[in-house]
Amino acid sequence: MGNAQTGVAGSAPAALDRYREMVQRELRETFPPSDLALYRMLRYHLGWVDQDDRPTAQGGGKGLRPTLCILACEMAGGKATAALPCAAALELVHSFSLIHDDVQDGDTERHHRPTVWVVWGQAQAIGAGNAMRALADRAVLRLAERGVDLSTALEASAALTTRCLEMIEGQYLDLALEETTEVTVEGYLDLVGRKTGALIDAAMHLGALVATADGSLATSLGRCGRLLGMAFQVQDDILGIWGDAQATGKPTGADIRRRKKSFPAVHALQHARGRDGKALHSIYGRQGPTEEDVEIVLGIMERLGTRGQSQDLAHTLYRQAMRCLDRLTLASGPLREFQEVASFLVTRQY
Amino acid sequence: MGNAQTGVAGSAPAALDRYREMVQRELRETFPPSDLALYRMLRYHLGWVDQDDRPTAQGGGKGLRPTLCILACEMAGGKATAALPCAAALELVHSFSLIHDDVQDGDTERHHRPTVWVVWGQAQAIGAGNAMRALADRAVLRLAERGVDLSTALEASAALTTRCLEMIEGQYLDLALEETTEVTVEGYLDLVGRKTGALIDAAMHLGALVATADGSLATSLGRCGRLLGMAFQVQDDILGIWGDAQATGKPTGADIRRRKKSFPAVHALQHARGRDGKALHSIYGRQGPTEEDVEIVLGIMERLGTRGQSQDLAHTLYRQAMRCLDRLTLASGPLREFQEVASFLVTRQY
DSSP states (O other): OGGGGTTOSSOOOTHHHHTHHHHHHHHHHHSOSOOOTHHHHHHHHTTSBOTTSOBOSSOOOOOHHHHHHHHHHHHTTOOHHHHHHHHHHHHHHHHHHHHHHHHHHTOOEETTEEOHHHHHOHHHHHHHHHHHHHHHHHHHHHHHHTTOOHHHHHHHHHHHHHHHHHHHHHHHHHHHHTTOSOOOHHHHHHHHIIIIIHHHHHHHHHHHHHHOSOHHHHHHHHHHHHHHHHHHHHHHHHHHHHSOHHHHSSOTTHHHHTTOOOHHHHHHHHHOOHHHHHHHHHHHHSSSOOHHHHHHHHHHHHHHTHHHHHHHHHHHHHHHHHHTTTTOOOOHHHHHHHHHHHHHHTTOOO | OGGGGTTOSSOOOTHHHHTHHHHHHHHHHHSOSOOOTHHHHHHHHTTSBOTTSOBOSSOOOOOHHHHHHHHHHHHTTOOHHHHHHHHHHHHHHHHHHHHHHHHHHTOOEETTEEOHHHHHOHHHHHHHHHHHHHHHHHHHHHHHHTTOOHHHHHHHHHHHHHHHHHHHHHHHHHHHHTTOSOOOHHHHHHHHIIIIIHHHHHHHHHHHHHHOSOHHHHHHHHHHHHHHHHHHHHHHHHHHHHSOHHHHSSOTTHHHHTTOOOHHHHHHHHHOOHHHHHHHHHHHHSSSOOHHHHHHHHHHHHHHTHHHHHHHHHHHHHHHHHHTTTTOOOOHHHHHHHHHHHHHHHHOOO
C-alpha cells in the first residue's frame, strides 16, 4: 500500500484510517497466547510481520469491513467500541477467505507480497485459513464480555454464520463459472451478491445489531451493505482490467489473462456478435491467453463500450445502496462519513 | 462399512447404532434449503449420495463423536434430544476436517470411495470443507431454539470454537512433522491430544453442558473424552500398520508407505539403534519407500516390540480416561453404555 496510494486522485476518506488502530488491537487480542508457528502465517497474511516473523512497518489492507461495521454501529446510535468484536470478526472472515481464495485460484501475489501458500505450501495455507476462520468465531464471542446482551450476541453470531456460508457459496459459483462462457448478468449479480455482498451486508448488519434492538434497522443497513459490496466489486472488476498498474499492483488486463468472469467479461461475452463474439468465446474458452489475445479482448470491450457499461452498473448499485437509507433515522455525523466511504468505494482507482 | 465389519471380533456396541437415525435427521435439517451443487459434495462426503447425487443405501462413518456427545449428555442426566444440535455440530466439524485433511495429505480414498477432491478437484473440495464448517456453526446455534438457556448456548459455542482451533493446530503440527524424523513421544502425545483428542473432548464436554449447569462435570467428561480420543488414535495408528486389509480397507503397512509419524513410527524411531536406527531414519527421511523398505520397517518394529508398546500406550490412555469418571455422579445406564463404547474403541480391529 503506502506509496502507490499517495497522490492518487480521490484519496481514502479519514474514516478508513481513524479506526485502524483500535481494530488492530482487537485483532491482536483474539489471537491465543500461543507460540505455535501456525500463527506466523496468520500474522504474515495480516501484514504484521514478514516471512521470518519480523514486525513490518505498516501492514494490513484497507480495513473496509471493520470500518463499515463501526460506522453502521455509530449510525444506529452506538459507540465504536461496542462494534469492535464484530469488526474484528469481519476482518478475520475476510482474511480466511482470501487465504483460501489464493490457494483455489493459484494466485501468487497479494499486496505486493507472495501469498501464504507460496511461502508455506498449499496444505499449510489451507490450515492457516481455517485457523483464521476459528479466530473470527473467537472474536465475535467477545461480544458477551462487552456487556452486549446474550440474545443479541447469539443473533450476531447467527447472522455472521449465514452470510459466511453465502460467501462460500459465492466462491463455489465463481469457480464453477471458470468452466463456462455462458454467464448472464443475472448470474454475475447473484455471484457477487454472495461472494462480496454477503460479508459487507454482515459488516453493517452486525454493526447496527450491537447498537440497537431495532432488527429492521439492522436489516436495512445490511441490505445497503450488500448492494454497496456489489458496487465495490464491479469497481474492482473495472480496475482488474483498466486499472493503473502502479496503483493497483496488477498489470493492465490482469483479469483477462486469468480469464476471470468479472463484469466486463460477462458484458462483452453477452454483447459481442459475429467475429468479435467468436474470438471472445474462443479466448475465454481455452487455457492461457496470449498477450495478443489480451489486446484483442481490450479492443472488443472498447467497441462495445464495456468500460462505460461497467461504470454505469457500479453507480446503479451504489445508488440502490444509498436508497436503502431513505426514511431511516440515523446519526448524521457517522452517516456523512459513511457516505464519503461509500462514494470512495465506487470511484477509487486502487 | 457394512460387509467388512460383519463377523469381526468385538463388534460395535449398540449405542453406536441407536442414535444414528436421529443424528442423521438433525444433520439433514442443518442443510439450508438450497439446490446449489455445492451441497452435493457435502452429501457425498456424508455418504448420503453417490457422485451423481443419487441416494446411497447406507452411508456415513461410525458417528463416534455424536454418540459420545449424546452419551455424555445422558450420563449427566440429560435427554438425548437436547444434545442433538451439538452432536450434529461435532459430526460436521469432523467432516470438515476430513475433507480438508484429504486435500492436505493427498489421500485419494475414504470408506472405499474416492475423496471429495478426487471427484471435484482441490479448489472445490476446500470450499466444500468450509461449507461443512459453516453448517456446524448453524447446527450449534439450534441449541437456543431447543430451549437451552442462552448463556449455555454461548458457552457451548465458545467451547466448540476453542477445541476446533486446537484441532487445526494439531493438523498443523502433523504436517510440520512430515519434514522431520526427530519426533518424541511427548511431541506425539501433544499432537494427537489436539488433532484427535480436542474434538472428542468437545463432544463429551458439550453433551454434558446442555444437561447440567455443573461446569466442572462437563470439564471432567471433556477430559475423559480427550484421553479416550488419544487412545482411539493410537489404536488407529496400530491398525494403520498391522490392520487387516479387508476390515480396514487399507493394506498392511499403509502408514509406513505414507511415512506417517504415527505412534509406531515414533516409537521405532526413538528406540532403534545401530543399523536398524540408520535404516529407519533413512526410510522415514526420504520420499516414496519401496515395498522392501516397508518390510524392513516391519522387521525393525517386530524386533523392538513396537506393536505391544503401542497397545500398552492405548490401554494406559484408556485407563486414564476412565479414571476421570471416578467420584462423579453419573446415570448408571448411560455410563455402562459409554464404557462399552470406550472399550470397543481401543480393541476394535477396523
